[in-house]
Amino acid sequence: MSAQPAPLLELRGISRRFTQRPDAAQRLAAVFGARAPDAVVRAVDDVSLAVREREVVGLVGESGCGKSTLGRMVARILEPTAGERYWRGRPYRELDTAEHRAERLAVQMIFQDPYASLNPRMRIADIVGEAPVVHGLVTRAEREGYVAAVLERVGLDAGSMRRFPHQFSGGQRSRIGIARALAVRPRFLVCDEAVAALDVSIQAQVLNLFIRLREELGLTYLFISHDLGVIRHLSDRVMVMYLGRIVESAPVAEIYERPNHPYTEALIAEVPRVDARKRRYVPIRGEIPSPLAPPPGCHFHPRCPKAFARCRVETPALREVAPGHLSACHLNDP
Amino acid sequence: MSALLEVAGLRTHFHTAEGVVKAVDDVSLVVERGRILGLVGESGSGKSMTGYSILGLVDAPGRIVAGSIRLEGRELTTLGAEAWRRLRGDRVAMIFQDPMMTLNPVLRIDTQMVEAVRAHRDVSRAAALERCRAVLARVGIPSPDERLRAYPHHFSGGMRQRVAIAIALINEPALIIADEPTTALDVTIQGQILAEMQKLCAESGAGLIWITHDLSVVAGLADEVCVMYAGRVVESGPVDAILDHPLHPYTRGLLESIPSRNAPGHPLAQIPGMTPSLAALDAGCSFRARCSRAREDCRAAPAPTHPVPGRTVRCLHPLQ
Numbered sequence: 214m215s216a217q218p219a220p221l222l223e224l225r226g227i228s229r230r231f232t233q234r235p236d237a238a239q240r241l242a243a244v245f246g247a248r249a250p251d252a253v254v255r256a257v258d259d260v261s262l263a264v265r266e267r268e269v270v271g272l273v274g275e276s277g278c279g280k281s282t283l284g285r286m287v288a289r290i291l292e293p294t295a296g297e298r299y300w301r302g303r304p305y306r307e308l309d310t311a312e313h314r315a316e317r318l319a320v321q322m323i324f325q326d327p328y329a330s331l332n333p334r335m336r337i338a339d340i341v342g343e344a345p346v347v348h349g350l351v352t353r354a355e356r357e358g359y360v361a362a363v364l365e366r367v368g369l370d371a372g373s374m375r376r377f378p379h380q381f382s383g384g385q386r387s388r389i390g391i392a393r394a395l396a397v398r399p400r401f402l403v404c405d406e407a408v409a410a411l412d413v414s415i416q417a418q419v420l421n422l423f424i425r426l427r428e429e430l431g432l433t434y435l436f437i438s439h440d441l442g443v444i445r446h447l448s449d450r451v452m453v454m455y456l457g458r459i460v461e462s463a464p465v466a467e468i469y470e471r472p473n474h475p476y477t478e479a480l481i482a483e484v485p486r487v488d489a490r491k492r493r494y495v496p497i498r499g500e501i502p503s504p505l506a507p508p509p510g511c512h513f514h515p516r517c518p519k520a521f522a523r524c525r526v527e528t529p530a531l532r533e534v535a536p537g538h539l540s541a542c543h544l545n546d547p
Numbered sequence: 548m549s550a551l552l553e554v555a556g557l558r559t560h561f562h563t564a565e566g567v568v569k570a571v572d573d574v575s576l577v578v579e580r581g582r583i584l585g586l587v588g589e590s591g592s593g594k595s596m597t598g599y600s601i602l603g604l605v606d607a608p609g610r611i612v613a614g615s616i617r618l619e620g621r622e623l624t625t626l627g628a629e630a631w632r633r634l635r636g637d638r639v640a641m642i643f644q645d646p647m648m649t650l651n652p653v654l655r656i657d658t659q660m661v662e663a664v665r666a667h668r669d670v671s672r673a674a675a676l677e678r679c680r681a682v683l684a685r686v687g688i689p690s691p692d693e694r695l696r697a698y699p700h701h702f703s704g705g706m707r708q709r710v711a712i713a714i715a716l717i718n719e720p721a722l723i724i725a726d727e728p729t730t731a732l733d734v735t736i737q738g739q740i741l742a743e744m745q746k747l748c749a750e751s752g753a754g755l756i757w758i759t760h761d762l763s764v765v766a767g768l769a770d771e772v773c774v775m776y777a778g779r780v781v782e783s784g785p786v787d788a789i790l791d792h793p794l795h796p797y798t799r800g801l802l803e804s805i806p807s808r809n810a811p812g813h814p815l816a817q818i819p820g821m822t823p824s825l826a827a828l829d830a831g832c833s834f835r836a837r838c839s840r841a842r843e844d845c846r847a848a849p850a851p852t853h854p855v856p857g858r859t860v861r862c863l864h865p866l867q
Contacts, residue, residue, distance in 0.1 A: 275733035276704075382821055383590075412589035412760060412822075417804035417815040424814055439733065442763075442807035446815070465811060483738035485763040487790055487808060497735050500703050 219302025220263035221433055222287065222320065222401060227296030229257040229282050254504045256282040257293075258457035264401070269427065269434045271448030271465070273441060273480070277504055279457040281405055284437045288322040288403040318348060321394035325406035327386030331378040337364070337389055338374040345396045360396070366429075367392045368422060384415035391422065401433045408443060416443075423447060441484045445469055450537075453477045456504055456512040459531060463538035473540035476513045511543065519544060549620045551754040552578040552601070552722055557614035559593075559600045568825045570596040570609065572778035575851070575859075578722065578754040583745075585765030585786065586758045587801075588775035591822050594758045597775070598724045601756075602641055603631040619721060637667040640715035644727040646707040649714060650699040657695040660714055667718050678717065686713045687743055705736035712743070719751060726758045741768055762801060766790055774798050777823055777833035780851070784858030794854060794865040797834050832862065840864045 233252035235243065256279045264270050274280045285291040298305045300316050308316065324330035331340060342360040345351045351359045361371035367388040378386060387407065394402055404423070408416045420443065426432055438444050444451055445465060452462040453476065461474040472478045479497040499516040502508055508515050514524040521543070529541040559571035571593045578584045588594040599605055601616055603623065616623040618638065626634070635641075643649055651659055657679060664675040676695070683691035686709045699707055708728055715723055725744070729737040745768060748755050757768060765772055766786065773783040774795065782795040793799040802808065803816035820837040830848040835841035844863055851861045 275735065384821060413762070413801055413804045414589060414818040415821065417806075417817040420806060421814045421817055424812065440806075441734070442805065446806035446809060446811050448811075480734060483734045484807075485737075485741075485761065485767045487763045487766045487802065487805060489763075489767050490787055490790075497738070500705060500736070501733065 218266070220299070221266045221268075221301060223261075223263040223299040223302075224287065224293075225261050225297045225299070227257060227260050227262075227283070227286060227293045227298070228255065229279075229286060229291065230255050230294045252505055255457050255507070256504065257286065259296075260454075260457075260459050262287075262452065262459070264433055264435060266400075267427075267431055267433055268450065269436060269448045271444035271451040272435060272437045272454060273439065273444050273451060274454035275439060275480075275501055277456070277501060278454040279504070280437050280454050283454070284322070284403045284405045284435060287435055288320050289317060290322065314348075318397045319400040320403065321397060321399040321401070322403045322405065323390050323394050323407045325409055327383055327390055327410065328378075330390055331386060331393075333378055336375055336377060337369075340378070340389060341374070341392045341396050344393070345398075348397060350397060363392045363396050366395065366426070368418075382415075383411055384418060387411060387415075387419050388422065391419075391426075395426070395430075399432070401435070403435045403437070405437045406439070407436075409438065409440065420446065441481060453480065456502065456507050458512060458541065459539075460513065460542070461538075461540045462531070463535075463540075467535065467538050471535075471538075473534050473538065473545065474513075474542050475517045475519050475544075477540075479516075511541070549617070550577045551580045551619060552576075552756075553615075553617045554597075554601065555615050555617075557597065557600060557616065558612045559596055559605055559609055560612045561609040563608060563826070566826045569778045569828060570825060571600055572828075574614070574775070574778075574780050576773050576780065576783065578756060580721070580754055581748060581752040582771065583748055583755045583757055583769045585769030585772045586756055586775065587760065587762055587765055587772060589760055589801075589822060591777070591825065592775040593778040593825075594775050595726050598641065598726055598756060598758050601722075601724060602635055602639055604635075604641075633667070636663055636720075637718045638720055639722045639724065640718070640720040642708075642712055642715045642723065642725040642728045644730055646704070646711040646728075647699065649711040650707065652699050655696055655698055656710060660695070660717060663714050663717050679713075682713045682717050683710070685747070686710075686716070687739070688713070705732055705739065708732065708740060709743070712740070712747075716747065716751075720753055722754045722756070723748075724756045724758070727760070729764065730759070730761075737764075744768070762790070763805065763807070774801070777828060778825060779833065779861060780859070781834065781862065782858075782860045784855070788855070788858060792866075794858065794860040795834075795862050796838050796840050796864075796866065799866060800837075840866075 231254045260283060272280050286293050338360050341363055342356045345359060346353055346356055360374055364371050364374060369388050408419050411419060436447050448465045451465050451468045453460050455476050461477045472481055497516050510526050511524045511529050514520040523543050529543045531539045531541045532545060534540050534545050555575045557571055557574045561568040561570055574597050586594045600611055605611060611624055660679040661672060661675045664678055679695060680691045688694050688709050729740050759765060769786050772786050772789045773780050776797050782789060782798050793802060800818040809815050818837050823833055831846040832849045835845040849861050849863050851859045853859055854865060
């Protein structure tokens with residue numbers, strides 16, 4: 214046994230497939246024997262991930278790479294089609310009902326769109342206060358005081374709890390979403406593009422709130438973003454996804470200073486930076502392929518400047534290239 | 548020779564039931580041929596409305612109430628609707644954030660592009676098609692012949708934006724206004740589009756106004772920068788000077804809010820409060836409620852000053 218405690222939450226070999234149901238014309242064609250193969254999207258393909266208590270893991274990738282699907286599976290909004298989940302080192306199927314419920318409360322999600330994720334017809338007091346009452350964390354009589362305390366913790370005026378979501382600005386709505394998640398006293402927050410919709414000055418305020426909450430409450434985060442600057446600022450460890458697979462995973466300083474995978478390298482090189490003036494952009498070629506028809510072998514090979522014959526046929530496995538630094542690239546093989 | 552575009556004292560106001568919304572309030576800027584101006588601001592700062600005003604696309608109840616817009620020496624604010632129509636898409640073109648706003652989803656690309664050519668040039672369909680093919684190839688669309696016969700939904704987001712850029716370029720405009728054209732795109736695709744735009748401006752000598760909320764995009768692309776806040780230009784000048792030595796407290800606040808400029812894990816320097824409502828602004832400095840340097844005299848209207856040649860700042864207590 215190692216001295217390290219078990220990770221707070223772990224996923225092993227998790228996959229999620231979405232199957233497109235055949236439309237009327239295809240069903241008719243199938244009757245006559247011309248059955249087309251089902252269109253299957255492997256949104257998340259055999260991903261393993263372990264998050265330790267009080268750790269912040271950044272998950273970065275471009276649109277369609279499966280980062281939100283993975284986040285939803287971590288928060289148990291979506292069930293995986295394959296793979297096993299562990300909570301504090303124990304597989305989920307061994308947990309009893311009470312433990313399942315406790316774990317559900319312990320993992321909460323914060324959504325991207327502060328406009329779409331709040332019910333416009335509910336007052337803030339109900340949005341934030343409903344779940345803790347239902348789950349018996351506070352009584353109905355204590356609710357108002359409890360909501361006021363949660364709102365103050367996220368920097369909102371407790372006097373505003375009678376108001377509706379449309380009476381708040383974008384940054385305040387983000388705070389309401391965070392307050393709603395905190396109200397059930399979670400251990401783990403999955404933040405899916407939680408600051409993407411905000412202006413820079415407001416984004417800085419909300420990022421500071423995340424940092425403060427982590428220190429005050431000892432929270433663990435899975436922070437999903439396409440913004441490498443945000444990820445770098447918050448994370449202890451970064452995972453890079455491309456078309457459903459993790460291509461690289463390393464401590465934050467390591468991945469930004471010594472990226473190993475050509476995709477990570479390109480991603481970091483492409484980020485516009487304030488200190489890079491009048492630069493010559495040397496973009497990587499090509500488009501992100503459709504997840505319906507991913508390229509064989511390494512998914513990145515059609516766009517990779519360093520691809521060779523093996524990349525087209527064989528999927529590279531995640532291998533340790535330095536302590537704590539995993540990368541899935543054939544170039545690392547001797 | 549005069550500058551390509553000179554905007555002076557532009558005011559675009561909206562007369563609404565809640566009062567006069569000063570979306571653009573005394574904006575002055577200059578764009579030279581072949582140069583890129585970054586117009587930076589947060590939501591509601593008036594940066595897009597400045598772009599729309601230059602194109603004559605201000606809808607009621609909005610109106611240009613003062614100021615002048617001179618393109619190649621010609622005054623635009625006094626033009627009639629027909630003159631504006633002939634100008635737009637020919638001498639001035641716009642690229643929008645969402646390419647689906649530019650593209651008609653039920654028409655093939657060739658139909659839309661040929662229409663854009665023939666609206667301004669008396670040429671045959673075949674000649675127009677030839678031009679479309681050339682410009683699609685220039686913006687980096689592979690096999691343009693095939694793609695001309697496709698519909699917008701056949702394209703990915705990045706490719707659609709390239710088509711929108713091709714349509715903007717098709718009549719070789721002197722000025723292009725780009726309103727956050729890469730905001731919805733992924734980082735690697737954004738890099739491709741920025742590279743194309745840089746090349747196209749340098750080759751064609753067109754002036755470009757790049758409207759964005761992202762100072763780091765401007766850093767890599769622009770020659771000059773205008774920073775807007777609540778309808779006013781608070782600071783303008785060469786990109787290096789502004790980003791290295793901001794004079795306006797708001798510009799410095801914006802720069803300090805960018806996560807990658809800060810030590811990881813530490814709190815970001817933040818600007819307190821939020822953007823004021825444009826309907827409730829007085830004549831004084833609109834940033835003073837959020838500004839640590841604000842004093843009693845900031846209630847008076849701050850006039851733009853030129854503390855350094857080539858730079859403008861609208862602040863009574865600028866940074867040194």
